[in-house]
Amino acid sequence: MKTTLVPTPLAGLVVVETAPVPDDRGFFVEIWNRRDFAAAGIDVDFVQDNHSRSAARVLRGLHYQDRSAPLAKLVRCTRGSIFDVGVDIRAGSPTFGKWFGIELSAENMRQFFLPAGFAHGFLTLSDVAEVQYKQTGYYVRAAEGNIAWNDPEICIAWPIGDPVLSPRDREAMSFREYRARPAFP
Numbered sequence: 001m002k003t004t005l006v007p008t009p010l011a012g013l014v015v016v017e018t019a020p021v022p023d024d025r026g027f028f029v030e031i032w033n034r035r036d037f038a039a040a041g042i043d044v045d046f047v048q049d050n051h052s053r054s055a056a057r058v059l060r061g062l063h064y065q066d067r068s069a070p071l072a073k074l075v076r077c078t079r080g081s082i083f084d085v086g087v088d089i090r091a092g093s094p095t096f097g098k099w100f101g102i103e104l105s106a107e108n109m110r111q112f113f114l115p116a117g118f119a120h121g122f123l124t125l126s127d128v129a130e131v132q133y134k135q136t137g138y139y140v141r142a143a144e145g146n147i148a149w150n151d152p153e154i155c156i157a158w159p160i161g162d163p164v165l166s167p168r169d170r171e172a173m174s175f176r177e178y179r180a181r182p183a184f185p
Helices: 034-037 175-180
Strands: 005-008 014-017 019-021 026-028 048-055 058-066 074-081 081-088 099-105 111-114 118-124 130-136 144-146
Touching: 058 081, 074 081, 074 099, 074 118, 081 111, 081 130, 099 111, 118 130
Parallel strands: none
Antiparallel strands: 005 014, 014 111, 019 026, 048 130, 058 118, 058 144, 074 111, 074 130, 081 099, 081 118
């Protein structure tokens, strides 16, 4: 495998380091190989791929789908750079409410694997960023949830304090509200 899976302090959340093979024409990189990922402990079936473009300072998240339609994601940034964050929202987890963030960029070619039970968000660090991600489940509007990006209990150290937000993200619930009715036990 030319890809290395690096565990984070949050169980199941993994940074994926890729190893591009350059030549005088450009490069080739393998971003997903089911057999190799399964051998490393990530045995999932992806069913949907998504691609988003965001302007500078756009923050998307913290989004998740509940137990009625849970999904895992494999995220990468193919243009520009983002600060990508996963928050453990599994109420029974020893790291419940903890977060981990990492820069993903077109240059570093890192990927971020977020298992079901994590809220996900990212902030555009460049003038524009394109993010592509695979999902193990389909988008289900009735299952979606959203926790405030700047919740003081979670206390994410975002590199920018005044991001551009959607109305949905501006009105997201607090972590206190989430704790009262967790989507994942």
